[in-house]
Amino acid sequence: MQGNNGNITFIRDGVRLDGRRVDELRPIKIEVGVLSRADGSCYMEMGDNKVVAAVYGPREVHPRHLQEVSRAIVRYRYNMASFSVEERRRPGPDRRSYELSKVSREALEPVILTSYFPRSVIDIFVEVLQADAGTRTAGINAASVALADAGIPMKGLITSCAAGKVDGQVVLDPMKEEDNFGQADLPIAITPWGDITLIQMDGDLSRDEFRQAVELARIGCGKIYEIQRKALLDRYCQMESAAQEA
Ligand code: CDP
Numbered sequence: 001m002q003g004n005n006g007n008i009t010f011i012r013d014g015v016r017l018d019g020r021r022v023d024e025l026r027p028i029k030i031e032v033g034v035l036s037r038a039d040g041s042c043y044m045e046m047g048d049n050k051v052v053a054a055v056y057g058p059r060e061v062h063p064r065h066l067q068e069v070s071r072a073i074v075r076y077r078y079n080m081a082s083f084s085v086e087e088r089r090r091p092g093p094d095r096r097s098y099e100l101s102k103v104s105r106e107a108l109e110p111v112i113l114t115s116y117f118p119r120s121v122i123d124i125f126v127e128v129l130q131a132d133a134g135t136r137t138a139g140i141n142a143a144s145v146a147l148a149d150a151g152i153p154m155k156g157l158i159t160s161c162a163a164g165k166v167d168g169q170v171v172l173d174p175m176k177e178e179d180n181f182g183q184a185d186l187p188i189a190i191t192p193w194g195d196i197t198l199i200q201m202d203g204d205l206s207r208d209e210f211r212q213a214v215e216l217a218r219i220g221c222g223k224i225y226e227i228q229r230k231a232l233l234d235r236y237c238q239m240e241s242a243a244q245e246a
Pocket of ligand 1: 085086087089096131132133134135136137176179
């Protein structure tokens with residue numbers, strides 16, 4: 001769709017390029033316990049994003065000098081597969097993946113009861129198999145579910161989602177075209193009681209738009225939280241009935 005001055009028209013009659021309204025999330029799918037060798041795992045789709053999270057631990061820290069005497073350390077590795085994006089990505093870590101690993105760890109750490117496991121480590125690996133904007137949010141959501149699946153004691157699940165701005169309007173959960181060619185992108189992560197553990201922003205938003213975007217992303221997180229909870233409950237109901245049958 002071409003608008004004036006050659007730019008893309010993102011919203012026509014209140015409908016976005018992929019058919020969503022401004023306050024709609026992309027379809028979400030969550031599967032818990034997909035990897036048998038991990039202590040906890042989760043596969044998640046948020047629109048065309050496909051990510052897998054694997055959690056190992058609490059376990060011994062290597063190298064040992066990283067140990068903390070009063071708590072477990074948390075490590076988070078975000079990795080994008082070379083085939084996950086349109087233009088093949090060079091394998092291995094880069095500045096972007098270091099940044100996303102750091103902010104994602106910081107988004108999850110506040111709810112993990114690390115003091116229960118001194119001198120140990122909780123490792124979280126997130127692999128992006130297919131990317132379509134919002135991979136950090138999908139990764140955090142999947143990691144949060146994988147931590148619960150691993151039985152890591154937590155104060156609550158962390159949920160993450162972005163809001164953006166396209167055609168001068170604030171929209172929920174931007175997909176790739178909206179993220180790449182839109183006017184702003186604002187991912188957040190929150191606790192179930194509403195504390196923000198991650199907030200980042202690219203682009204330009206007025207004060208009012210900023211408030212609107214945070215509010216919209218919060219509402220989106222509320223909906224995703226219910227899906228995360230349901231996926232975990234379904235998994236444990238399944239396991240319970242399998243155990244009863246055995
Ligand atoms: O994925 P997220 O929105 O958290 O991070 P971003 O750095 O804002 O990237 C937005 C999107 O750009 C990614 O989800 C990918 O679809 C795309 N991208 C890409 O095509 N190639 C890269 N090397 C990095 C990102």
